[in-house]
Amino acid sequence: MxxxxxxxxxxxxxxxxxxxxxxxxxxxxxxxxxxxxxxxxxxxxxxxxxxxxxxxxxxxxxxxxxxxxxxxxxxxxxxxxxxxxxxxxxxxxxxxxxxxxxxxxxxxxxxxITAERLDRRLALPGPRDEVTDLADTVDDLLGRLEAAFNAQRRFAADASHELRTPLATMRATVDVAAAKPAAPAPVLVLADRLRPQLDQVDRLLDGLLALARAQHGALGTGTADLAGLAAAALAARADEIAATGLTVTADLPPSPVTGDHALLARLVGNLVDNAVVHNEPGGTVAVTLAPEEGAVRITVRGSGPVLDHVDDLVRPFHRHGADRTGSERGSGLGLAIVDAITAAHGGTLALTAPPDGGLAVTVTLPGEQRPEAAR
CATH class of the missing domain: 1.10.287 (Helix Hairpins)
Structure with missing residues (x-):
């Protein structure tokens, strides 16, 4: 019709x-x-x-x-x-x-008006009629959405900050109890069990803070070279890569981009973490940078079982089933943070499941904005 x-x-x-x-x-x-x-x-x-x-x-x-x-x-x-x-x-x-x-x-x-600009309003002038009533209704809806978004972001940031103090107290208590010269064996066993859990909570809080900042924080306007960030991320995880017998291939030509250096480092680190943690012993990790005209594309691919419905992996705290390799070591926020940082920098995120297994994550970011181009 x-x-x-x-x-x-x-x-x-x-x-x-x-x-x-x-x-x-x-x-x-x-x-x-x-x-x-x-x-x-x-x-x-x-x-x-x-x-x-x-x-x-x-x-x-x-x-x-x-x-x-x-x-x-x-x-x-x-x-x-x-x-x-x-x-x-x-x-x-x-x-x-x-x-x-x-x-x-x-x-x-x-x-x-986007999720980052919910403070804008239509404010349509003119006599009171059906059109101005529609504009006022949209403005009211935007006001409620802005309040809901701000409340969600404040809650994530405030909860993360407030939980750090009792977390530090618990960690200190465990360390002091285990450090005593005559500490009983059960205390030492309990301390060994609690430390990994406390580390997991610490990573979770750090992820919530990064997610809140990426979604609502003020972004820096510096320049970061994704090649250096990728090399640093691989070097920081060299021990874990060696322990699991992973084979790493990296193609890292200079790839400068404009944005918040700390968040971009977190983005690249999370991509590498995702490929290393959710991999199989003796698997492969491939990191590729492809500078393009006005953009930079970074692709991180890790081996593993064949996956489906991979788009759901960007949802916070979502894991791809219990059979996903290494999922118990993740916080469920890695790719959600990558998605938020990518969106904050005006980029795009694509997840693909190769037919031979594993996951390939591709992030495309705007390239470095040169002063003469900006003018």
Whole structure:
């Protein structure tokens, strides 16, 4: 079924209304013209002879003139109808454009509002009508969304900060109890069990803080070389890579980008962490940088089992089933943080599951903005 735009529908509606009114007017004109130029009736009392023939000739001439006049009126009406059709469509288009102008303003302003700019409002001027009521309704909805987003972000940041103090207290208590010269064996066993759990909570809080900052924090405007960040991330995880027997290949040409150095380092580190932690013993890790015109693409691929529905992995605390290799060591925030940092820098994130297994994560970021290009 053909679905027309609102402007086209309004144009057809206004044009059809004008056309029907014009057609009715022309019909009245034709009706009156037909009654006026009717055939002339014979004159009573006329007999045969020359005068009667002359009168008959005059009547035929009048009938022919009436027919010609009727044809002229019909042709003029058809031309006027065609002209009225064109004019009605033009006028209808102008009226439709004028009527829909406030809606186009609402659409353009709404498209500019994103999750990072919920403080903007439409504030449509004009008299109180259905359009301004719609704009006010959208403004109210944006206000509620802004409050909900801010509350969520504040909660994540505040909860992470508040939990760090009791976490540090618990860690200190465990360390002090285990460091005593005559510490009982059960205490030492308990300390060995608690330290990994405390480290896991610490990573979780750090991830929540990074996620909150990426979603709502002010970004730095420095320059970072993704090649250096990737090399540093691989070096920091060299021991774990060696312990699991992973084979690492890296293609790291210089790839400068503009953005927050700390968040970009976290992005690259999380990509490498994801490929190392969720891998299989003796597997492979490939890190590739591809500078392009105005953009830089980084792809980190790790081996492993065949996956499906990988797009869900960017959801916070989502793991791809219990059979995913190494999932018990992750916090469930790694790729969610990558997604948030990528979006904050105006980039794109793509997750693909190669047919031979594993996961390939590709992040495309805008390239370095040079001063001469900015001008």
């Amino acid at each position: 053909l679905r027309l735009q609102a402007r086209t529908r309004f144009t057809v509606l206004y044009g059809a209304a004008s056309l029907l009114c014009g057609a009715a007017l022309l019909a009245v004109v034709l009706l009156l013209a037909g009654s006026r130029f009717s055939d002339t009736a014979p004159v009573p009392g006329q007999g045969a002879g020359a005068p009667a023939d002359r009168i008959a000739v005059l009547q035929r001439e009048l009938a022919e003139a009436d027919a010609r006049h009727s044809r002229q009126i019909l042709i003029a009406c058809v031309c006027a109808f065609a002209l009225m059709l064109v004019l009605s469509l033009l006028v209808g288009r102008v009226l439709a454009k004028r009527v829909l102008h406030p809606l186009r303003r609402i659409t353009a302003a709404t498209r500019e």
